[in-house]
Amino acid sequence: MTLRDSKPVLPPAQALARYKEDLCVRLTDDRMGVLPGVIGTVFFARGSQPDVRQCILDCFDRFEKMFGAHLKGGKDTDLGKFTKRTAAGVEKIRRAILDTPSYLEVSVVRSSATDQDTAAEYSIQTLTGVATPDDYVSPTGRLRVPKGKESGLSYLKFNVPMDLVTTGDGIAQYEEFLRYVCEKLVVRGGYGGLSPILPYSYHRYMPQEWALAERFSGLEIDSTAHLQSRDYDPVSYEGESKDDLTAVYDHLHLGAKVGRWGFIKGVNWYTILGELFIERLGGEAAIRSALDKPDIHIEHIGSSLLIRAGDFPRLGAPEEGLPEPYVFVNSVLRVLRDPKPDALHTYIPDLPSADTKNARAWVARFDLPDAPPIPETPKVVPQSVKRERARLSVPGGSPCPEAGWWQTPAREGSRRHFEAGEIMPVIEGSQWGTTSWHWSPNES
Template sequence: MTSITMPFSPLTPTEAMERYGHELTFADPSDDSRIVVRPALIGTLFFERGSQPAIRQALLHCFDKFRASYGDKLSGGRMADTKYSRKTIKGIESMRQHIVSTDINRTVEFVLCDAVNHMTAPEYLVKSLTKQNLLEEKYGVLSYIKFILPWSFAESEQGLAQYHAFMSFCCTTLPVRGGYGGLSAVLPYDFDRYMPMEYQLAQRFTGLEVDSWGFAENRQFEAGYIKSTNWYTILGEPFVEKLGGEQTVRERLAREDIDIERCGNALIIRAGRFPLLGAPEEGPLDPYIFVNRVIKGLRNPLRKSMHSYMEGVESFAEEETRRWVARFDEPDAPMDEGTPQAGRGMSALPFQTCPRSGRWVANHLGNQIVHVKAGDFMPGPERSDAGNQVVWYLIHEAQ
């Protein structure tokens, strides 16, 4: 039986935002001036020996590098057990001292961003969580650093160069085990209530990284696995050796649109000149699929969920997580690697003709679920009380 596949027709980040910005951005229903879900560029890295003074000093270099580039945007955050607040020069200096002065058997935790409260999704952010020396020696646990830059950085060569410069700086400065980067739906620090929105957006747009629980992905890298494939995939030396060494990786990924760069202990693999949203009309994301073909054996076949349990709503439980990390597997991949269900990721706007019979959910309407038959009109309203464009997502197709 011959399968029909859609041609690869990528949207530039500018085209993607013009076409889907209304779906990717959510305002708080109680305060429409506050954005609680926004699209952005992210990078997440996991590194070794985060308790040690030399590595803490290296982490401070990354902190200072980000501040030097975007300091005029960084007005809020928190550290250790303190609450989110607006940060003065004195508060930022306290963060710097926290990074280098904390005892090796206590964690370093900080967030510095443009949001001055825990309920707003940031556009600029750098944060980290290190592990204690005792746990590093006994279990080999990893620390992590994450950064966020606005979507607009993906729309220009200068912005993409700035993104790459900070990613490569971190990979060169820290003993990186692995990581990833690309487009993502960014949630507030207080993210739990918005995970259903992250889930639905990831079902619809395959290029979006799911990273609200990014801090927990260290468990995969500690166990010798990677998370998945995205625009940037960073492989530390243990993963490179599993694939047969750097030369083998370069030979297997030799293609004009795939860039490979050695940075410190890691290889940075970039799939395409700019990141892809993965909207339905783009077809299969060919550069990501090409990279995935080489590295998918590094994934954990028995990995756990990417979301905490939420009763009554869809989220990334174990089965859904395994399907998502395998989203770039080719159609003939074994079923136990997971493939998206038919119809998943389909959406419709209010008062449009329903394309498929089944159960549909609207995140902007308090996760309201309706049953609609194909050919009937999707229910309204067009906008929520907060002014968000209402979008219906198919969650279960009628048989």
């Protein structure tokens, strides 16, 4: 009997039939506070620019075309009222995307809900970065930022009900829209999969979101996605201190001090990598080699690489254990995570939540027991980045390219030392299919 035989796999239809009530929070007036859904969240560049805002509108229009029969409400400004929308109200949302000046953020929502306190089966929302409205000179005079300089990444998030992905046609609809978004926008990173869907006014439901994510490993904690854009956005600078800068870069400038290194949040059914993260893993060919397994699908769309772990999203119910495709993809991509991530929830007194301690355990839930620590962030951008292609992944049955410690997700506790030229074994009968060995840092 293999490990795959010992754990059931619940397709979305079975998972929903078994756990739908557990995944819902019903309010006293029969509205929904939490729903099971499927999300797609991307972080993208140049959200202040007119051409990109046109692309955002194209995404909203495509979502409307696909799911418009369900869309009833929305909001057109950050502080605007979340209401039922007539045709004129929908047009106001569309005009806000195009007509808002570049130095102001676009914050709009189109939703099947008509108020901010009800969870929406269908929703699409965005929050954009902004451009500086005027030339800026620091108090010391040593830093100058020109008018129109982009500040921060933008994000776009959509969700559909879990019911949709219980059929092949529904999965195809979800994937069609996710691909469309990645074609239209310059995506730096993102993810997609099953998630609790909270109302727009999500704060009171964060404890329930945490309780569900703690129970079902395939669920994404994403109520504060709008706060995650900084993680995907590297920044470097020059100067004696952050209080006296001489230059700031919206990328990792060689030799500059690291302000933000840039990290992915983690792995889910879909994990989306922008160019920074593709290069950090040694390039697309190296990633494809490392993830060469029949149930892993990789597609390059626009500026990003879409990695799908399995043919359908997994709930990760207790009887399933950790979804095996997610664990496999994580074994390769985990080095892109922040070794010390922040909380995924804002402060909640007296109730368990995705605070810093819990969030750090949650993002590491797919790590193998013997996985080495994630490397610490450099303080200075390296002068050169060595692509260690051979180290990234070696198929079982091949000679070891370099003496050192290696491990494979095909067998628990597999981490061992190989000499250069030693044949790296194939793990027969493993649920992972093709055996791939991954470089692991030396033991201390």
